[in-house]
Amino acid sequence: MIEETDISDEKLLNAYKNLIMERVMDKKMLNASRQGFLPFYIPLMGHEAMHIGLGLALRKQDFIYPYYRDFGVLLQMGIPIDTIMSQVFATANDNALGRAMPDHFSLKKYNIGAVITTVAGHLMSATGIAYARKYREIDGGVLTTFGDGATSTPDFHVAMNFAGVYNLPLVFFCENNGFAISVPTYPNESGQTDAYEETKGMIYKKAEAYGFSGIRVDGTNFIEVYKNTRKALENSNNTPILIEAMSYRMGPHSTADDPNKYRKNDVTEGSEKDPVIVSQRLLKEMNILDDNKIKEIEDETEDSSSKLINKYEKAAKPDKNTILDNLYEEEPWYITEERGDLQ
């Protein structure tokens, strides 16, 4: 079935290119990390359609507070690639001087929050940002992303509650990839955990407890993600909303993780639910893509991404003398003293 959409073919094709870019970059960065060029890396495979859909949905006036697995959102948003790569490779050019882990972006000027490692630790911040924008009558919505595991946290409950109570322009976007590291959102056949049942795992339904509504979307379909999220952002002045996007974490949780310990990989690259395959099918049906074009994009991407990785692998690291900067606006005496220790 051809999806109806209000965006141009050109935009869709471009989105597809970004999606492929994310896939290819992901592999190369995982590789870079295995070779020691990246000390840590958070794989993206399986999340691409959500990311590209979100990036398409976000307007200039919107604000996003992402979590740590949202590389592709920034790609699609059009954030300069140097800004993105300098962060991921923690280079001297990173606006945060490589202080945060890879994919922990902080880009105030692009309306992007400061990604935090603590699961759900940003949800109340997003809620407060939504309040501030409402107070200042700023146009646009606020969107925040998080994983399925995050819905078990205190912060999820409290943020949902505040958003409901103050009726904030806030879109809660859950990237449900089926796992919180090794713990599945839903039970799997091997019965490795008896902790979750499908009914308990209906994340989108949790919104009702807070007096607003939740919807579920196909997180492997970037057009569906785009449309629902855009609508939510446009409507969010009336009420908050929770969107649960169903996907699958196709890779390990992080470079420190070995998924073979706890699951069979149900969704593999090239399989029916792979977001790349889904996207190709969608765009082919819309006559935007064909096999030649697919190959062409792949080759181009392969090339450009290799160059990028090479460049940032070799980029200079932050100067150690910056280490004590910017803890406070006015430096305390003991920080000044500690500058001596560095010499």
Add this chain to the structure above:
Amino acid sequence: MIEETDISDEKLLNAYKNLIMERVMDKKMLNASRQGFLPFYIPLMGHEAMHIGLGLALRKQDFIYPYYRDFGVLLQMGIPIDTIMSQVFATANDNALGRAMPDHFSLKKYNIGAVITTVAGHLMSATGIAYARKYREIDGGVLTTFGDGATSTPDFHVAMNFAGVYNLPLVFFCENNGFAISVPTYPNESGQTDAYEETKGMIYKKAEAYGFSGIRVDGTNFIEVYKNTRKALENSNNTPILIEAMSYRMGPHSTADDPNKYRKNDVTEGSEKDPVIVSQRLLKEMNILDDNKIKEIEDETEDSSSKLINKYEKAAKPDKNTILDNLYEEEPWYITEERGDLQ
């Protein structure tokens, strides 16, 4: 309408006596606190029917983790009055040596948890206790109480989630008295707050987000509270449950509070929704009570409660030399040193 019930008239009459006892004691203790005999006091008026109903529902094999406003539950459970009063008046006889605030009972031997001031701080403890009893295949359920305000806390969410995930024998009992100090659960006519709406305040419905069910009961009707809670305790091996009991906090939040700042008192003593009036009506319809009997019980209670208060007002306070006892099983050197400071 006469309520059907499976308890004897004698038991019901006795429950009524306890309910009156709670009412009368409450006034006298509030008074004692105003005169400085009790440094702090948490009023109970409006909660009596919930307390008596809970006390009736609890069986020997059940465990209760109460919150700080549950004096009457212990009264109805048949906890020795000396044990109760020694705690409230923080006397030398209190099993906790007056270390906790009034109404913060801790009575392990009676299957009663250690009341904590932090709102909802005990909910995960109750959840863990329910797990331990399930693990040890101990007969009976676990019940925990809390206020409406407590449902906004992190602990509420996390405890509900754990109870659902591990399917614990746990009854969550919310004493919804309409207020968290000054903040109403539901909006009131004067529109003092725009923070809550009725739909958002449907506390019992929140259970659905965790995969089990919630019910709402009339918290001014002790028989309804009793029956529903007993049923829940009996069933709780199959699934947790959330009970929301609707009532009204007729007095101030605490002795430090002045409700005139934030509300008109909608439910006053002697009015239709006063639990005492509701109980009298119920028991009269059942022919268990008449006006003479009501007067007789009132007089008896007036007398016995005065004697009690007098006795405990004058009871000896804990010895200061106990202050450093029982921080650890094995005393650290610095605590031993600090014993010297007391002399």
Add this chain to the structure above:
Amino acid sequence: MVYYRRKGRFAVTSMTMVKALNSALDNAMERDDSIILLGEDVGVDGGVFRVTDNLIKKYGSARVMDTPLSELGIVGFGIGMSMAGLRAIPEIQFQDFIYTAMDQIISQMAKLRYRTNGDYTLPMVLRTPYAGGVHGGPYHSQSGEEYFATTQGLTVVTPSNPYDAKGLLLSSLNLNDPVIFLEPKRLYYAGKMDVPDDYYTVDLRKAKLLNEGDDISIITYGPAVPLVMNTVKKNNINADVIDLRTINPFDIDAILKSVQKTTRVLIVTESPKMFGVSAEISATLAEKAIDYLSAPILRVAGLDIPIPFALEDYYVPNEKRIMNAVNKIMQYR
């Protein structure tokens, strides 16, 4: 209690600390519509200690917000607001309940400027009543300043009188960094002093020398200050009394200067001794001033236990314990 007064071009009113804080909030909110108060019962009720009394009438419920019962939410909401250009003043009803917001404080509030290298800054003042005085047992009497002092990125401030309370709060609101503002509840209504009605500030990074003397330096702050001052007066101790006002970063110069003169040091806090704030003051001196010291550095503090409801009065430092320590220090040869 000895207070210093500021007279002259400002109209002054005799105020309790609660009133002084209320006046500071009022002045600040009037000048700056980016300031938002939020917390449990801070609106209609005016706060359980009345610090925010009447402000909702003047500034409305969009700026004085009664929140749901969650400290995590209150602090987190304030953080978000301040990230977006407002200046939030969250209130935690009692310090004892702040632990439910500890992750927001340690992980987000304290680290935001550093971890983003200043991309985001966090101008916010987290207020909370702390320490004893209301006989509220283990969960209404805690101090806990050590948890914040040891958290890199926070500024920890505590006043000891109405004048400082207002001036320090207004200074805190000028910082572009998060402040933990600890209000000693035992001093809320402990006495009045003349406080300017108008806006003024007190330097956050300067300790106050409350008494001058040559024999001993007594370093203290917040709730313990009046006890120390009364003890010093009553017993004619020839002491420098230093009120830190800001616990972190504390005024190292004021301390060193005094200790070089007196060579004897006592530190008095209401919070417990072990691993407390007093330890850092002592350790700093053991590092920087060892040769000046002619006696052990002693500490008089709350006992190292939770606060027992019935026996709170034995828990807190008192005149006798202070005098025992002073005598030990003075007699040391």
Add this chain to the structure above:
Amino acid sequence: MVYYRRKGRFAVTSMTMVKALNSALDNAMERDDSIILLGEDVGVDGGVFRVTDNLIKKYGSARVMDTPLSELGIVGFGIGMSMAGLRAIPEIQFQDFIYTAMDQIISQMAKLRYRTNGDYTLPMVLRTPYAGGVHGGPYHSQSGEEYFATTQGLTVVTPSNPYDAKGLLLSSLNLNDPVIFLEPKRLYYAGKMDVPDDYYTVDLRKAKLLNEGDDISIITYGPAVPLVMNTVKKNNINADVIDLRTINPFDIDAILKSVQKTTRVLIVTESPKMFGVSAEISATLAEKAIDYLSAPILRVAGLDIPIPFALEDYYVPNEKRIMNAVNKIMQYR
């Protein structure tokens, strides 16, 4: 690294710290069916560092529980279990995330025995990997022992080698009080040593003298121990090296005894200096041993900042900083 060995009637295996901890848990669970492990990914996955590897296979999912993602829940669940007669061992995946459970730790876990005067006791051991070593940035490298040390009612333990790790963990499980068991993740796989396969304990309240010398006392613990020992060996420092093992309550006798001998003191921690654990050690000495000291008490510690991802190696103490301090202390006259 110098380790002491225990040979003889026990079979020993060469183990990493991770394996030693795993072995301790296995021994304990075998002896006592009231022991329950719980945490994120501790079951099927065996823990992100593999400390609980394979235990779910042997003991089942009722005793090795994969929990929902909430540290508040994990700690609170454990508290409830232990109140009801079990002995819970909650794991926090990284110390950095423990702050979301701070209220449970401070308000319930630490205070339960005292506030009920022993009506309830809380035999539980809260385990968590801490400090640096995996280059995980601001939220995978924190230490934070000061937050627990300053919480009255907790026992804070940290091993520095596989043998101690197992023995201290088993001792902790014999206490009827809550223990915070901090595992230096940089030492998890840092080397192997012979560890008995069977059950044994190491005294919780005794520090370990790892090296004997007359010139200086170096007091340290946990993640900083190998660095200190390597520095001492390499530079031939004639030092007492004291591994505290238990941070609170620490072994005051061992410290005083050493300091009376050497008269010079350095404290080394990986966690930051200001208001840290090192401050209390120093302050205790400034109170009890001032006359023995012939030099300032210095501290070498992590910098007083969050841990920067790219520059972690400059954040932690190193040989050069230790030698600078040692030289300063030794040259002091």
